[in-house]
Amino acid sequence: MEDYDYLFKIVLIGNAGVGKTCLVRRFTQGLFPPGQGATIGVDFMIKTVEIKGVKVKIWDTAGQERFRSITQSYYRSANALILTYDITCEESFRCLPEWLREIEQYANSQVLTILVEVHQQRAEEFAEAQSMLYLETSAKESDNVEKLFLDLACQLIREAKQNTLDNNESSPMPGEGKNINYLSCCSTN
Numbered sequence: 001m002e003d004y005d006y007l008f009k010i011v012l013i014g015n016a017g018v019g020k021t022c023l024v025r026r027f028t029q030g031l032f033p034p035g036q037g038a039t040i041g042v043d044f045m046i047k048t049v050e051i052k053g054v055k056v057k058i059w060d061t062a063g064q065e066r067f068r069s070i071t072q073s074y075y076r077s078a079n080a081l082i083l084t085y086d087i088t089c090e091e092s093f094r095c096l097p098e099w100l101r102e103i104e105q106y107a108n109s110q111v112l113t114i115l116v117e118v119h120q121q122r123a124e125e126f127a128e129a130q131s132m133l134y135l136e137t138s139a140k141e142s143d144n145v146e147k148l149f150l151d152l153a154c155q156l157i158r159e160a161k162q163n164t165l166d167n168n169e170s171s172p173m174p175g176e177g178k179n180i181n182y183l184s185c186c187s188t189n
């Protein structure tokens with residue numbers, strides 16, 4: 001018997017090198033990895049968050065175009081998508097509309113999307129225009145990383161309680177069996 005009430009699937013997406021892996025490693029392991037190599041395909045990490053009975057499964061996807069067909073297959077059963085952008089990389093900002101098209105095409109229509117690691121005003125405006133949640137983070141300084149995942153978990157719990165999330169049994173992540181316990185209970189008390 002698993003010791004959690006909620007299990008949420010969170011997938012990080014965004015251009016190569018914007019800091020997805022560092023964000024996940026900061027959150028799951030509390031460290032900023034030196035010399036982080038590019039992600040190949042998809043990496044998986046799991047963490048019990050500091051909300052009673054909640055676990056988050058995190059998929060860190062490769063930003064490189066050549067892995068796109070692999071990573072797209074992980075969108076469908078995600079409860080939340082973290083769309084990352086790097087303040088120092090103009091290209092990663094310009095690609096945001098493209099990522100939103102990907103989300104529209106491959107993700108569940110109920111998916112919660114948050115735009116992160118954006119420090120410029122225009123990005124805040126972009127998130128607002130798309131009705132997206134928005135947060136600035138730094139994996140290196142450990143700014144807002146815990147808050148990002150905890151806020152997402154809280155929002156997902158609220159939505160789950162309103163029964164707005166799909167029952168995901170019909171669309172497990174690639175390679176998963178049907179035994180993943182998704183939203184197995186409706187109480188966090």
Ligand SMILES: Nc1nc2c(ncn2[C@@H]2O[C@H](COP(=O)(O)OP(=O)(O)OP(=O)(O)O)[C@@H](O)[C@H]2O)c(=O)[nH]1
Pocket residue numbers: 014015016017018019020021022023033035036037038039040061062063064137138139140141
């Ligand atoms: N200064 C600073 N550098 C960061 C931060 N997060 C990531 N980096 C650097 O950005 C580079 C890329 O980080 P990754 O986490 O590997 O990027 P990624 O988005 O996972 O890249 P792919 O796996 O290729 O998609 C690394 O050299 C990190 O050290 C941050 O918060 N601050």
